[in-house]
Amino acid sequence: MMIHISTRNGVPIYLQIVQQIRHQIASGRLRPGDELPPIRTLAQQLVINPNTVARAYRELESAGLITSKVGAGSRIAEGVSPLARRERMRILNEVIDGLLAEAHQLNFSDDEVVEALQQRAHGMREPVAEEETDHD
Amino acid sequence: MMIHISTRNGVPIYLQIVQQIRHQIASGRLRPGDELPPIRTLAQQLVINPNTVARAYRELESAGLITSKVGAGSRIAEGVSPLARRERMRILNEVIDGLLAEAHQLNFSDDEVVEALQQRAHGMREPVAEEETDHD
DNA sequence: TCGATTGTATTAAGACTTTAACACAATCGC
DNA sequence: GCGATTGTGTTAAAGTCTTAATACAATCGA
Numbered sequence: 001m002m003i004h005i006s007t008r009n010g011v012p013i014y015l016q017i018v019q020q021i022r023h024q025i026a027s028g029r030l031r032p033g034d035e036l037p038p039i040r041t042l043a044q045q046l047v048i049n050p051n052t053v054a055r056a057y058r059e060l061e062s063a064g065l066i067t068s069k070v071g072a073g074s075r076i077a078e079g080v081s082p083l084a085r086r087e088r089m090r091i092l093n094e095v096i097d098g099l100l101a102e103a104h105q106l107n108f109s110d111d112e113v114v115e116a117l118q119q120r121a122h123g124m125r126e127p128v129a130e131e132e133t134d135h136d
Numbered sequence: 137m138m139i140h141i142s143t144r145n146g147v148p149i150y151l152q153i154v155q156q157i158r159h160q161i162a163s164g165r166l167r168p169g170d171e172l173p174p175i176r177t178l179a180q181q182l183v184i185n186p187n188t189v190a191r192a193y194r195e196l197e198s199a200g201l202i203t204s205k206v207g208a209g210s211r212i213a214e215g216v217s218p219l220a221r222r223e224r225m226r227i228l229n230e231v232i233d234g235l236l237a238e239a240h241q242l243n244f245s246d247d248e249v250v251e252a253l254q255q256r257a258h259g260m261r262e263p264v265a266e267e268e269t270d271h272d
Numbered sequence: 273t274c275g276a277t278t279g280t281a282t283t284a285a286g287a288c289t290t291t292a293a294c295a296c297a298a299t300c301g302c
Numbered sequence: 303g304c305g306a307t308t309g310t311g312t313t314a315a316a317g318t319c320t321t322a323a324t325a326c327a328a329t330c331g332a
Contacts, residue, residue: 004237011146012289020241027243038308049291054309070309071299088242089252096249096256099235101140105156106224107163110257113232116225117253120232121246148319174278185321190279206279207329 001037005046013048017056025065026091028082036066036074137173141182149184153192161201162227164218172202172210 005016024030036042039057043050057074060066068074083091103113141152160166172178175193179186193210196202204210219227239249 010148010151014289015146023238023241027241029241029243039310040308051292052290054311055289057309068309069299070297071307073299073308088244092239092242092244092249092252093256095235095238096253099231099253100257102159102231103228105159105163105165106228107165108224108228113228114250114253114257116228117232117235117250120229121236121250150319175280176278187322188320190281191319193279204279205329206327207277209278209329 001042003042003046005048013046014052014055014059017042017046017053018059021056021060022065023091025076025080026083026088030076031082032076032078032080034076036076038073137178139178139182141184149182150188150191150195153178153182153189154195157192157196158201159227161212161216162219162224166212167218168212168214168216170212172212174209 003017003020005013007013021030021036036057037045039053040050043053046053057066057068061068061074065077065080066074067077082088100110100113103110108116139153139156141149143149157166157172172193173181175189176186179189182189193202193204197204197210201213201216202210203213236246236249239246244252
């Protein structure tokens with residue numbers, strides 16, 4: 001289970017967890033019966049309060065995506081199926097649109113974005129620095 | 137002044153405003169001396185409370201990116217210069233990395249992301265639906 | 273000069289997020 | 303069976319975000 005959270009973007013932590021598990025289910029990376037890490041374990045990994053993870057799991061259970069049993073643990077619910085490629089593509093396109101919008105504000109053309117993505121995807125991918133530079 | 141906010145992603149509204157103005161300055165789209173819309177006007181456009189816009193402007197002024205004068209208005213501060221292409225590229229790469237991470241969770245390969253972006257950028261770009269589909 | 277405009281400031285309220293510290297009950301492994 | 307593990311539930315506190323309703327002072331335009 002790979003979950004990565006950021007506290008620098010304003011998105012609530014429990015929502016980041018929900019969305020990432022959602023997407024991993026959508027992609028078939030998480031399948032019915034697969035175990036989720038115990039609440040306390042994931043909380044320790046992410047260095048957040050167990051209540052925050054519990055909140056995320058509660059939302060996922062309400063959505064019918066996972067089932068939780070006291071003492072047992074939480075698993076991907078039976079019956080949930082990965083999304084069709086078409087649906088995943090729709091989600092991907094939403095994210096891409098967000099990227100394009102942000103790129104345009106930075107005054108990059110579509111072609112430049114495509115080129116940058118190719119560099120990033122194919123070439124050696126080094127992680128970028130965390131900080132956003134200040135102007136002046 | 138084009139600002140577009142979303143209430144569906146958990147990102148605080150005032151932060152969305154700050155970041156978008158930041159990026160438009162970074163790109164040279166907004167230059168020193170350029171007027172920002174009055175707080176009340178922008179608030180009306182975005183259908184949010186004027187206090188929220190004021191919060192954004194206050195942060196931008198603290199950062200030295202804009203200057204505000206009672207009765208006059210707010211303008212892009214003198215002396216701020218657009219970021220070098222290299223810096224803008226660094227920011228773009230951060231966003232691209234975010235896209236790739238999300239795409240991977242959706243089980244798309246780098247090549248598929250590149251292809252989807254090309255479609256989106258070159259082909260006819262229709263806006264996607266707002267809602268995220270539920271599983272089941 | 274005068275009225276409208278504009279940024280600033282304050283106070284209040286409500287909703288949401290996160291952390292903290294527990295207690296409890298069901299399950300699992302030995 | 304027993305102890306550890308695990309999800310659930312509660313209460314409390316602190317912080318943040320947004321809206322609301324004013325009031326004020328400086329600036330601008332006619």
